[in-house]
Amino acid sequence: MIVILLGVISNDEKDLINRIFSKMNVKMYNISFNILRSHCDAEEAVAQTFLKITDHIEKISVLPCPQIEPYCVIILKNETMNIIRKRKKTVYVEDVDYFDHNNKSCDTEEEYLKTANKEKLLSCVNRLSDEEKNLIYLRFVNNMSFKHISELLDITEEAAKKRGQRILKKLRLYYEEGENNAQYN
Template sequence: MGNLIILLFGVMMDDKVDFINKIFSKMNVKMYNISLNILKDKFDAEEAVSQTFLKIIENIEKISTLPCSQIEPYCVVILKNETMNIIRKRKKIIYVENVDYIDRSEEDYNIEEEYLETVDKEQLLSCINKLSDDEKFFLHLRFVNEMRFKDISELLKITEEAAKKRSQRILEKLRLYCEEGGLNVSNI
C-alpha cells in the first residue's frame, strides 16, 4: 500500500501532493474515528480510511476544483461508501467465532419462539435493505452508534432540524415497508 502511494505521489505535481497532505492531516483522525464507530474494528477502519485516500488521490482533479466548504463533506461521502463496501464484504463472510454454540437443556429451548424471533429480525432486516444506502447509513449513525441529532447534523453538514426530519421520514418509510411485509412495527 505504501509503495503504491509513493508511486502515485511520484507522478503528481507538487501542488497536488501538498493538497492531499493537507486533506490527510486535517481529516485522517476524524475519518478513522467515523469508520471505527461504524465498523467496530480497528483493521477495517484503517482499511476504509486507506481506501478513501486512494479514492481521493484518484479523484484529486475533481476534488481540487471544489469550494473549500465542500471538500470535507465530499471526502466523508467517499469514506461512507468505502465503509459500506467493507460492511457488504463482511456480510458475505461468516466467522466461526460469531456463531453461538449454546448447549441448551430441553426445557429451556423453545424452537417456535426462536423461529418467530428469527423471522421478525429477518423481515425487519429485509425492510431495512429496501432503504437507500444513505438512509441505512443515517439509521446506523442514529441507532447503532447512538449519535444525537446534533452530532449527525454536524457530520452531514445539515441543520439539526433537518436531521430530525430526515430521521422521521426514514422511520416512516421503514414502517410502511414493514407493514407491507406483514411485520408488527409498533416499536419503530
C-alpha cells in the same frame, strides 16, 4: 500514497489530501472501528478510503468545503460495507467452534425471528434513497447529533431533525407493509 510519491498529482491536490488526512484520519478510523469492531479491518477501510480519495481528488477538489467531509465519510462507509460483504463470505474457525461447543440452550425459533426481523428492517432501509440512507447512517450508526449532521449536510438543525423524523416514519410504513403482506401470503 504511491501516487503522491510519484508526483502524478499537483501540489494543490497533495495539500488537499494531506489536509483531509490530518483532519479526518482519526475520525474515519473511529467510525470504521465502531462498525467493524476490528482494528485490522478498520485500518484497512481507512486505507482503502484514502486510496479512493487520492484516485478521485480532482472531483473532491472542486467540491465546496462543507461537502468534502461528508463525501469522504460516504466513501469510508462504502469501503466499510465492502469489508462487511467480504466477511459474510468467510466463515472463521472460531465461529464454528463457538457454535459447536456452546453449552447455553439455544432457542432456534427465537434466533430465526431475530434474524428475520433484521433482514426485514434491512430490506426496508434498502428501499430508501441514498440521501435518506446516509442520514440514517450518520444518525444511528455513527451516533451523530442532529446538530453535527446539519453541519455536515449544510442544512439547519431543525431540517435535519425533520428529515430524520420523516425517514423513520417512512421506515415504519415500509416495515408495516411487509407485515401486512406477510399476513396475506
